[in-house]
Amino acid sequence: MEFNYVELEIGEDRAYVTMNRPEKRNALSLVHMRELIEAFSLVAGSEVAGVVLRAKGPVFSAGHDFRDMAGQDLFYMRKLLATCTELMTLIGEIPQVVVAQVHALATAAGAQLVASCDLAVASKAAGFAAPGGKGGWFCHTPMVAISHSIGRKRAAEMAFTGDVIDAITAAQWGLINYAVEPDELESATEDLLSRATRGSRYSKSFGKEILYRQMDLPIDKAYDLAVEAMASASQTQDAQEGMSAFLEKRSPKWQHR
Template structure:
């Protein structure tokens, strides 16, 4: 496997690892001793790497996974949060800043030109579950589990709610948020939180298969489609159709659409720009 320069430079103890191969960047949450919790450092590292990937035309798809251990990610680092309760404002400014940075990072995933795939083998809880829901696609090993358990500790999972409510049916999202119960991979598939469930230990392989399929397509077309998908979701039906029609008209005029349609009619493989 060809390893990216980012991964080669990663210092020992780095909270995020990156490796690139075949047009796919794999980002690995690397805090297994802390259940891959989304610390300040890890949130910032993800934000920086997503920024770099957004401008990297060699990357066609992204996989987000966790270092092996009991958790894909346990959500926010509660030790960091608790330490700031002694601030003069009881941590208000810190909490606002932390949640703002985390929310911005989740939105980076949605706005990234490249599709992002979560590969989950273990427990994804709270903001870790939010991270899975924020990705465009998700593959789970059959032993993976998911929950938004804030209600158990007096803290409703309000920011994870944003991603869940945009991926799951309303009653499924409310069930997870109100009960805090842990759901198995099979239920996550039924509810629409993940796309595929694969044998335990093969989530990353499944995500790589998704990524390879995506990487074979015209990257500018995928970027156009991903952006339009999320934009139209926020619109009423009439506005959504009008917006999608404008996007598709511009896409029709693009070189890749002309090449793709021509290749189909000529019964040959397209040569993407």
Template sequence: MSTPFVLVERSGPSARVTLDRPERRNPLSLQMMREATAAIRDLGDDPDCGVVVLTGSGPALSAGHEISEMVDRTLTQEREVFTTCVQLMETIQAIRQPVIAEVQGHAIAAGCQLVATCDLAVAVDTARFGTPGVKIGLFCSTPMVAVSRSIGRKRAMQMLLTGETIDAATAVDWGLVNEAVPEGHLRFRVDELALQIADSSPLTLEIGKQAFYRQIDLPQDEAYREMAETMATNAVTCDAQEGMSAFLEKRAPQWRGE
């Protein structure tokens, strides 16, 4: 029986999913991606989980795909690798809870894609980020999808075409991560952020997360039409009515998740 590559830890309203092959810098092998997808999907169905944190063991979040799985393979086998990767990324954005990337070390290639895919990201100030596939003849085309949507065309193309890494401060400046903090402060800051988010209505967070990804690539007029309807239907939910009433009455709201 194979050793699990992904660990799940619960702490209050949040759950931490840890990629756990530190000796290999947490490569996104087929087993790793399938385990991570299953863990995140299960947490997405857990009513007691309010926030998911995605992190890794050892010196890197992830160094990207397991290259040894991609040499001397058929086209069908190569497709399986990238289809499985896409399923992981889509699951992160599909679950109702916000997902925070806790980047304790370098995030390279598909590891950088993970960071760009998560709803929020906090990194240690020594982390580095890159999409260096071009240097080994394999352009980072799937990481490009998430990275280009996070940092824009010119900056993404710079990373993709040169294969050079950027430091944590640049990643913050470019919008790839939200914050860069000293190593000893990373988990504290992520837990603090998770608790702050989990204090809101879980239904409202779900509505907002889904709405964000629906509208982000729409033309502005279409986005406004869709979001106006989304806000209207959100406003008549029990939690929204409770939240607005609590605001007017100067008291803490009591969320019901409906």
């Protein structure tokens, strides 16, 4: 697939998905979201351990593209928002660890995109907002991912006020993992991705799936799921290799299965 608004690099160990629509502030039009879905689908089918989502231009992402939506009928809007939901869900479902590298403002669906990534590092020059609360169209879908990251009261503040929170506040609230100086953003992102992708790729991908599934369950059901998952995973080659390497005081040799 040829991309117009996305750049995709897939290397031996990691991939980079770069939003490249700077003149439109990386607004998430229907075409742009479909390209992101295709890019992440290609990453999912690769052998890389992790992927960085980043952007070019003065804004990380301004959210949905109003030029793509103004005057559209209900059928179109449902299709557009369903596509957005497909994108956000896909990020959580691919086997690789996804780290957002946020250099600048991320608003509405742009903030949703950050919240949907597994991990996030932001420049202290970045900011985050769900501006629908101070306008005429509430940020219903962005607040799904955001509220799951930061909790009820802080989500309500973002949703109702529409105000921008800075990167340090976003880190304190749990929307991102770290807020760093602008010139440290790339190195901090690479460091976090390196630490988050150590070990068996199979163990990590299975772990990601179970981690998110158990989070939404009552604690007794979460333990039921986790016990069965961990017991089953103990029988894999890499789990046995990890145990043997520890006992034998040597470096493990992962088979990634």
